[in-house]
Amino acid sequence: xxxxxxxxxxxxxxxxxxxxxxxxxxxxxxxxxxxxxxxxxxxxxxxxxxxxxxxxxxxxxxxxxxxxxxxxxxxxxxxxxxxxxxxxxxxxxxxxxxxxxxxxxxxxxxxxxxxxxxxxxxxxxxxxxxxxxxxxxxxxxxxxxxxxxxxxxxxxxxxxxxxxxxxxxxxxxxxxxxxxxxxxxxxxxxxxxxxxxxxxxxxxxxxxxxxxxxxxxxxxxxxxxxxxxxxxxxxxxxxxxxxxxxxxxxxxxxxxxxxxxxxxxxxxxxxxxxxxxxxxxxxxxxxxxxxxxxxxxxxxxxxxxxxxxxxxxxxxxxxxxxxxxxxxxxxxxxxxxxxxxxxxxxxxxxxxxxxxxxxxxxxxxxxxxxxxxxxxxxxxxxxxxxxxxxxxxxxxxxxxxxxxxxxxxxxxxxxxxxxxxxxxxxxxxxxxxxxxxxxxxxxxxxxxxxxxxxxxxxxxxxxxxxxxxxxxxxxxxxxxxxxxxxx
Numbered sequence: 035x036x037x038x039x040x041x042x043x044x045x046x047x048x049x050x051x052x053x054x055x056x057x058x059x060x061x062x063x064x065x066x067x068x069x070x071x072x073x074x075x076x077x078x079x080x081x082x083x084x085x086x087x088x089x090x091x092x093x094x095x096x097x098x099x100x101x102x103x104x105x106x107x108x109x110x111x112x113x114x115x116x117x118x119x120x121x122x123x124x125x126x127x128x129x130x131x132x133x134x135x136x137x138x139x140x141x142x143x144x145x146x147x148x149x150x151x152x153x154x155x156x157x158x159x160x161x162x163x164x165x166x167x168x169x170x171x172x173x174x175x176x177x178x179x180x181x182x183x184x185x186x187x188x189x190x191x192x193x194x195x196x197x198x199x200x201x202x203x204x205x206x207x208x209x210x211x212x213x214x215x216x217x218x219x220x221x222x223x224x225x226x227x228x229x230x231x232x233x234x235x236x237x238x239x240x241x242x243x244x245x246x247x248x249x250x251x252x253x254x255x256x257x258x259x260x261x262x263x264x265x266x267x268x269x270x271x272x273x274x275x276x277x278x279x280x281x282x283x284x285x286x287x288x289x290x291x292x293x294x295x296x297x298x299x300x301x302x303x304x305x306x307x308x309x310x311x312x313x314x315x316x317x318x319x320x321x322x323x324x325x326x327x328x329x330x331x332x333x334x335x336x337x338x339x340x341x342x343x344x345x346x347x348x349x350x351x352x353x354x355x356x357x358x359x360x361x362x363x364x365x366x367x368x369x370x371x372x373x374x375x376x377x378x379x380x381x382x383x384x385x386x387x388x389x390x391x392x393x394x395x396x397x398x399x400x401x402x403x404x405x406x407x408x409x410x411x412x413x414x415x416x417x418x419x420x421x422x423x424x425x426x427x428x429x430x431x432x433x434x435x436x437x438x439x440x441x442x443x444x445x446x447x448x449x450x451x452x453x454x455x456x457x458x459x460x461x462x463x464x465x466x467x468x469x470x471x472x473x474x475x476x477x478x479x480x481x482x483x484x485x486x487x488x489x490x491x492x493x494x495x496x497x498x499x500x501x502x503x504x505x506x507x508x509x510x511x512x513x514x515x516x517x518x519x520x521x
Contacts (some may be wrong), residue, residue, distance in 0.1 A: 214263030415481025434459030
């Protein structure tokens with residue numbers, strides 16, 4: 035590293051408030067978020083008036099809510115002055131920042147659709163191109179690739195939040211984080227994570243190879259004791275390596291599963307094999323990759339409430355649903371300056387949860403495990419809804435199953451479900467077990483009773499005959515005429 039690079043790194047580290055929090059602090063993310071509120075409280079008379087105190091003292095959940103509404107109003111004013119998209123949208127709706135005083139008032143603000151961002155990304159940018167440090171593109175899994183612009187402060191803030199989250203799950207300067215996202219064009223969270231570790235003074239190694247033995251050798255060479263990566267890939271590595279290596283001997287402190295839902299079947303398999311906590315992480319490129327992370331209670335993911343305001347709405351009525359009730363997550367970026375998004379629809383299904391948590395967090399809210407996407411659901415038979423997590427929980431616990439894909443076709447007014455199973459082991463016993471668990475799924479039973487689907491079929495393919503493809507679709511619908519679910 036050159037002298038200039040070292041100077042830049044030192045200057046960047048000085049801007050990270052997470053550096054002041056001890057490594058491995060179990061409450062690092064909450065302390066980091068509360069420190070943001072304290073800084074804003076000292077600076078802003080408006081926030082002091084909203085909270086109703088001259089001295090902040092101990093921060094409560096209601097203080098966090100007032101801070102979020104305060105930052106929402108600030109962001110709303112900012113985008114109306116700097117974003118062509120929001121200026122037009124909010125003027126047409128006749129809404130102003132001062133109209134947002136309560137949580138329910140958020141419903142007055144029109145939602146932002148991903149299709150709008152995909153169609154006209156330049157209309158969302160709030161800064162000149164000279165201030166754009168990094169441009170990120172989403173993976174385009176849903177067919178809509180979106181481009182987001184981030185300033186230097188945006189990038190440093192993302193790094194700061196990632197550092198705080200990693201400290202929360204136990205990462206210290208003495209540990210090594212192995213970053214395992216098989217490379218995807220225009221979608222590489224590994225680079226951001228590696229950069230975050232380097233700036234924050236933590237050790238990391240990027241290993242994007244899909245070869246399981248190479249991943250294991252990298253772990254040995256770098257003494258890896260924490261992993262983060264694509265959920266399906268981490269599971270695949272576990273299944274293919276557990277019979278060839280003593281995985282529990284690696285001394286893993288934690289495994290963080292990202293970018294895809296983590297089924298309980300996957301979690302239990304990885305816990306059993308590696309002998310460490312397996313945590314879910316949820317994020318969106320549109321929000322800067324990282325928005326929440328699970329704790330060892332395994333009952334929800336803690337939100338970075340200082341940077342994001344998260345709502346849960348009924349997708350049909352677009353109204354708030356009570357905590358604990360399922361709905362669609364809607365995000366507002368409270369800190370972004372490059373391409374900030376307000377009330378952005380995720381199309382992800384989950385629910386919100388209020389603190390406290392059994393892990394000790396008192397001010398940060400949580401979301402439940404994401405159950406899938408509205409646009410990843412489809413219907414079979416007489417309208418029975420199916421989605422990947424439904425089959426993950428049934429098929430993946432079967433010994434020998436590595437991965438699966440469901441091909442949906444239609445023949446003579448009935449749906450045909452073909453499950454292509456990648457496997458290792460005895461094919462006959464695996465096929466029998468897969469068919470048994472499929473026939474126990476209520477949604478399939480109901481469709482079979484009404485003679486609207488054929489009995490599910492299973493095709494086995496040996497390990498290695500299917501090339502691993504990151505973020506590939508689990509359910510491939512080949513039917514020409516079917517009702518796309520938008521619930």
